[in-house]
Amino acid sequence: MDRQRTSKAPNIATLVIIALLAGVATGIFFGEMVAFLKVIGDAYVRLLQMTVLPYIFVSLVSGLGRLTYRQAGQIALKAGTMLLVLWAIGFATILLATTAYPEWQAASFFSTAIVESGSSIDFLQLYIPANPFYAMANTIVPAIVVFSLALGGALIAVEQKQTLLDLLSTISEALMRITRMVVWVAPIGIFAITASAAGTMRTDELGRLEVFVWITAVVWLLVIFWALPLLIAAFTPARYREVLLRSRAAVVTAFATGSLLIVIPMMVDTIKEIIRSYTGDEEDGAELNEEDEAMVDVLVPTAFNFPTIGMIMILGFIPFAAWFHGAPLSATEFSQFIGIGLFSAFGGANISLPYLLDAFALPSDLFQLYLIASVLIGRMSVSVGAMHVIVLSLMSLALMYGRFRITLKRVAIYIALVVSVTYVVLASVGFVIDRTITHEYTQDQMLVGMHILRQSVETRVHDSLPAPVPASDLSHSRIEIIRSRGTMRVGYLPDRLPFAFRNSNGDVVGLDIAMAHELTRDLDVSLELVRIPDGATAVAAMNSGQIDILMTGLYITPGLSENFALTEPHLEQNFAFVVSDHRRAEFSSRDIVQNTENLRIAVPDQDYFVKQAQSYLPQAHLIRVPSPRMFFRGELDADALAFTAEAGSAWSLIYPDYTVAIPKPTRIKFPMTYALPRGDVEFQSQVQDWLELKQRDETIVRLFDYWIKGQTRATSEPRWSVIRDVLHWVD
Numbered sequence: 199m200d201r202q203r204t205s206k207a208p209n210i211a212t213l214v215i216i217a218l219l220a221g222v223a224t225g226i227f228f229g230e231m232v233a234f235l236k237v238i239g240d241a242y243v244r245l246l247q248m249t250v251l252p253y254i255f256v257s258l259v260s261g262l263g264r265l266t267y268r269q270a271g272q273i274a275l276k277a278g279t280m281l282l283v284l285w286a287i288g289f290a291t292i293l294l295a296t297t298a299y300p301e302w303q304a305a306s307f308f309s310t311a312i313v314e315s316g317s318s319i320d321f322l323q324l325y326i327p328a329n330p331f332y333a334m335a336n337t338i339v340p341a342i343v344v345f346s347l348a349l350g351g352a353l354i355a356v357e358q359k360q361t362l363l364d365l366l367s368t369i370s371e372a373l374m375r376i377t378r379m380v381v382w383v384a385p386i387g388i389f390a391i392t393a394s395a396a397g398t399m400r401t402d403e404l405g406r407l408e409v410f411v412w413i414t415a416v417v418w419l420l421v422i423f424w425a426l427p428l429l430i431a432a433f434t435p436a437r438y439r440e441v442l443l444r445s446r447a448a449v450v451t452a453f454a455t456g457s458l459l460i461v462i463p464m465m466v467d468t469i470k471e472i473i474r475s476y477t478g479d480e481e482d483g484a485e486l487n488e489e490d491e492a493m494v495d496v497l498v499p500t501a502f503n504f505p506t507i508g509m510i511m512i513l514g515f516i517p518f519a520a521w522f523h524g525a526p527l528s529a530t531e532f533s534q535f536i537g538i539g540l541f542s543a544f545g546g547a548n549i550s551l552p553y554l555l556d557a558f559a560l561p562s563d564l565f566q567l568y569l570i571a572s573v574l575i576g577r578m579s580v581s582v583g584a585m586h587v588i589v590l591s592l593m594s595l596a597l598m599y600g601r602f603r604i605t606l607k608r609v610a611i612y613i614a615l616v617v618s619v620t621y622v623v624l625a626s627v628g629f630v631i632d633r634t635i636t637h638e639y640t641q642d643q644m645l646v647g648m649h650i651l652r653q654s655v656e657t658r659v660h661d662s663l664p665a666p667v668p669a670s671d672l673s674h675s676r677i678e679i680i681r682s683r684g685t686m687r688v689g690y691l692p693d694r695l696p697f698a699f700r701n702s703n704g705d706v707v708g709l710d711i712a713m714a715h716e717l718t719r720d721l722d723v724s725l726e727l728v729r730i731p732d733g734a735t736a737v738a739a740m741n742s743g744q745i746d747i748l749m750t751g752l753y754i755t756p757g758l759s760e761n762f763a764l765t766e767p768h769l770e771q772n773f774a775f776v777v778s779d780h781r782r783a784e785f786s787s788r789d790i791v792q793n794t795e796n797l798r799i800a801v802p803d804q805d806y807f808v809k810q811a812q813s814y815l816p817q818a819h820l821i822r823v824p825s826p827r828m829f830f831r832g833e834l835d836a837d838a839l840a841f842t843a844e845a846g847s848a849w850s851l852i853y854p855d856y857t858v859a860i861p862k863p864t865r866i867k868f869p870m871t872y873a874l875p876r877g878d879v880e881f882q883s884q885v886q887d888w889l890e891l892k893q894r895d896e897t898i899v900r901l902f903d904y905w906i907k908g909q910t911r912a913t914s915e916p917r918w919s920v921i922r923d924v925l926h927w928v929d
Contacts, residue, residue, distance in 0.1 A: 214450045217385035218392050221454075225396025229919025231928070236394035242387025245380045246460035249373045251334055253463055254499040255346050256373065260366035261495030262350025263359055269489070270351065273496060277594040281504060284590055287425055287616075288510035289536050291417055294620050295514060296532075298413050298628030299521045300635075307641075307908030308847035308858075339459065340503045347500070370495070377463040381447075388454040398917065407571045409631055410518045414511060416627050418578040421507055422449065425616050426589045432612045433603050434596040436472050444472050445588050453581035458502060461584055466498050469591050493598070497591040505543035508583030512547045512568075512575065513539045516554045519564045523779070523857070531558065547572070558783070644908065645695075645851045646702040651904060654715050656724040658685070659706055663735075664728060667743025676746050676874075676881040680723055687726045688714040689736055689745035693825045696848035696905050697751030709905035710749040710872075716897060717747075717888060732824075733804075737761045740875055747885065751845065753868035755806035763882045767869030768889050768898055773810070774843035775799075775859045776829070776850065785838055785859035791815065800829045800836040810866065811840045830856060842868060844906050 224232055262270060327333040327341035334342055353359055423442070431438035448464040455461070473490060516535060520527045527535060538557055542550035552565050568575070596602040664687065671679055680686045690698035690711065698708040706727045718725040728745050730736045739745045740762060753771055754764055775785040785791055797818040801811045811820055821836055823829060829839040830853040838859075839846070846858040872889075874882050892898050903909040921927050 213385040214388055214447055214454070217389040218450060218454055221389040221392025222396045224389070224393040225398075227920045228393075229397050229917050229922060231919070231921070232393045232397040234394075235390040235397075237390075239387055239391035239394055242380075242383065242390065243455050243457065243460065245383075245387075246377070246455065247457075249376050249380075250459050250462055251337065251339075251342060253370065253373045253377075254339070254342060254502075255334075256366050256370045257466070257495040258343065258346035258499050259350040259353065260363050260370060261492040262347060263353035263356075263363055263366075264489075264492040265354060265496070267354055269493070270354065270496075272598050273493065273500075273594065276597040277497060277501065277590065280590050280593040280597065281501070283593075284507055284586060285505070285510065285540065287429070288421075288507035289540075290617070291421060291425065291507075291620060292510060292514040292517065293532065294617070294624050295413050295417050296517050296521070296526070297621070298416075298624045298631065299409065299518070299526070300628065300632040307851065308844045308906050343500060343503045350496070374463055374467075378467075381451075381464065384447075384451060388451065391454050397919070408635060410515065410522075411571055411574065412631060413518075413624070413627060414514065414575055414578060416623060417511060417514070418582060420620050420623060421511075421582050422585050424619060426507075426585050428612065428616065430589055430592055432608055434592055435601055435603075436475070436592060440472060440475050441588075441592075444468050444475070445585060448584045448588065449581045452584040453577045456577045456580055458506075458508075458580050458583045458587070462498055462502060465584060465587050465591075466494055468588055469494050469498065469595075472588075472592060473595065490595070493595055494591060497594060498587060501587045501590050505540065506579075506583035506586040508579035508581070508586060509543045509547070510539075511579045511582060513543060513550065513554070515551060515568050515575075516558065516560070519555060519560050519568075520558060523560055523564065527558070547576070639854060641851045641854065643702070645848060646699075648701060648905065649703070649705065649707055650712055650715055651901075652712075652715065652719075654725075655718050657715075658724070658726045660726060660728045662729075663739055663744045664726065665744070672743055676743075676878050677884055679743065680721065680746055683723075685724045685726045686714075686718050686721065686747070687728050687743075687745045688718075689728045689730045689739060689748045690750040691730050691732070691736070691748075693827055694751040695845055695852075697845075698749070708751075709901050710751060712901050712905065713892070713898075714747075714749050716892065717885070720888060736873070740873065746875070746881075748873035752871050752873055753842075754871045755804065757805055758871070758873060761876070762873035763876045763878065764871040764873060765882070765886050765889055767871060768893060769870040769902065771842035771844045771868045771870060772860065773814075773866035773868065774841060774846050775861065776826075776839040776841050776846040776856050777837070777859050779855060779857050781838070782857050782859045785861060788861040788864055791861050792817075797838070798836045800826075800834050800839040802826065802841065807840070814861075814866070815840075848906075 265273075323341070324338065325340045325344050327338070327345045330342070330345040332338075333345065353362070427438050427441045430436045430441050445468050448461045448468050451464060452458055452461045470491075473494075513535075516539065517527050517532070520531075535554070535558070539550065539554060542553050547568075551568055555565060593602070667679060688711075690706065690708075693699075694708070694710075696708055697710040698706065701707045706729075711727065714725060714727070728739070730739060730745065730748070730750075736745070736748055740748065748762065751771075752758060754767065758764065775791070777785050784794070791797070792815065795817060797815065798821060799811060799815060799818045800821045800823045801808050803822040803824050808820060808822065811818075820840075821834055823834065823839075826839060826841060826845075826849055828834055829836055830849060841849075843858050843860060846856075850856045850858060872885065874885060889898075916922060922929070
């Protein structure tokens with residue numbers, strides 16, 4: 199690199215920072231009006247991406263091919279040692295970050311993910327390329343690196359290789375020149391990216407995540423501006439200020455683009471500049487020697503494929519999720535988290551986080567919270583990843599060439615400085631969060647505040663049974679009686695969250711009540727909701743015409759089919775245990791539950807459910823309960839409530855000290871149904887056809903998402919902006 203290029207690099211970095219700040223300001227001012235700039239940002243990202251995969255392949259093959267086996271072994275040993283050190287710093291920082299979390303109560307709606315197993319990582323496909331061209335076409339970077347390392351390693355022993363190495367070096371330099379040309383338009387691309395992101399991201403979506411976002415932001419600053427640059431300054435000839443100044447272009451570009459892959463050439467340039475700065479070569483305009491060039495060209499693309507401290511920052515969502523769920527990780531669980539988390543981190547955030555949520559028996563739907571914050575947190579982690587790769591490469595090179603200055607005193611001072619400053623800063627942040635961010639548990643209010651989404655039909659509620667239908671009329675089909683009367687009587691049982699219950703306004707609501715509104719609307723009659731005290735009363739009420747249909751969270755059982763005609767299943771519930779938060783892991787394993795002696799399990803007072811529980815837990819003592827409320831209020835001496843995951847999740851919103859545990863690996867399902875009068879084929883056929891229509895038009899799916907999963911409708915209002923909401927220049 200010549201002197202002219204070196205002097206211009208900081209100017210580009212400064213322009214990148216200015217563009218980043220200007221983009222944020224533009225997005226805040228104009229809001230969604232600048233969303234169109236995303237096209238320009240995407241074009242810039244594609245320009246950066248187009249040389250990356252070829253550069254990885256060429257630089258690894260040529261760099262490794264120029265080395266000896268001794269030098270290649272040194273890279274593996276020294277870089278591996280430094281990688282372990284950086285991982286230790288990352289997990290120690292995450293552990294310190296947990297001290298900043300305040301005390302909150304928490305519970306969550308049901309998620310279908312809670313009954314499913316976490317995603318598995320196919321390490322064979324990820325790292326062993328059966329077809330290198332397929333790996334390149336599908337951007338499977340670890341597989342590309344393995345193939346490149348294999349080819350480069352084989353090239354070490356080839357004698358007549360210089361012509362190929364010269365060709366690869368020429369191609370590498372050409373690719374680097376393309377990247378440098380693209381970097382000159384970085385201010386435009388980064389301005390477009392940040393403006394569109396700042397203009398479209400809704401800050402209100404981060405409300406539940408503000409604690410995680412703030413603490414992660416502080417960790418991000420501590421790692422980038424304190425822990426990693428200080429590590430270089432403490433143990434290598436590079437200076438603290440030099441590392442920050444030289445690396446800022448790569449770090450800022452990584453933050454703005456959200457991609458570590460595309461800044462690999464920039465990181466290579468940065469590392470070479472820093473090496474020149476402390477070897478004195480920069481002043482003479484000299485290039486690095488061939489061995490140093492080869493080492494850098496091998497180290498950076500290889501280091502990119504291992505989990506960085508930035509990825510460990512993302513894994514920090516698991517301790518946050520455990521705290522948010524009301525069950526912080528214990529010391530033993532945190533040590534397990536380090537081992538499992540590091541292993542799963544090779545698969546990326548979208549695989550590792552669901553896998554870890556499942557491993558620690560946390561609600562899998564918490565991953566959706568991470569996705570909301572990932573726009574910001576992901577960029578932070580990528581920028582930390584860029585600094586991680588730069589520091590790892592510099593430390594490894596210093597260790598290989600005897601420039602690593604390590605003494606017990608230096609190590610002690612570094613650890614003391616980093617730990618003390620990090621702890622004080624995070625403790626201060628936790629203190630501020632605890633006193634400035636008010637948090638009130640509102641999930642219970644959200645549940646009881648739910649209402650019928652569509653305009654409800656004319657409804658009358660009976661708290662006692664209405665008059666029976668005259669015996670002479672019962673000879674007719676029930677649909678004729680309903681049309682003649684102009685109303686349909688729908689029975690519901692008490693304590694059937696979330697299928698039938700009273701909301702905070704005293705209205706009878708729930709998934710099945712919403713379905714009753716849909717049915718009566720389609721039949722063009724009004725609705726009568728009849729509260730039925732128990733199952734035995736329901737049989738008599740159905741036979742006497744006091745109710746026409748029972749819609750109240752029923753699942754098919756032999757006893758139910760003896761007394762009613764049943765519709766075909768339209769949904770299903772999953773067997774689960776409801777337990778205190780701290781016992782969720784104990785009841786999430788079928789083997790552990792079945793091998794635990796002297797368990798006392800509360801069970802709904804239904805013969806079929808009791809038989810299922812007896813079959814599943816032959817050694818447990820079962821306690822029949824007429825209402826699950828008895829368990830939640832602590833009126834029973836029971837370890838758990840055998841229940842369904844869908845209903846248990848709703849009850850846990852009212853009683854947040856409890857949570858749902860799905861015993862795996864097996865799943866027991868209960869198909870849901872509606873109960874109708876026996877022998878009335880016409881009415882049964884009409885209701886069954888109607889259910890088929892509601893499945894086809896996705897009414898059942900929409901109601902399930904709302905009443906069971908708690909998904910409310912998204913707002914269509916424009917995002918807040920200065921030009922619209924402050925200056926009122928546009929509507």
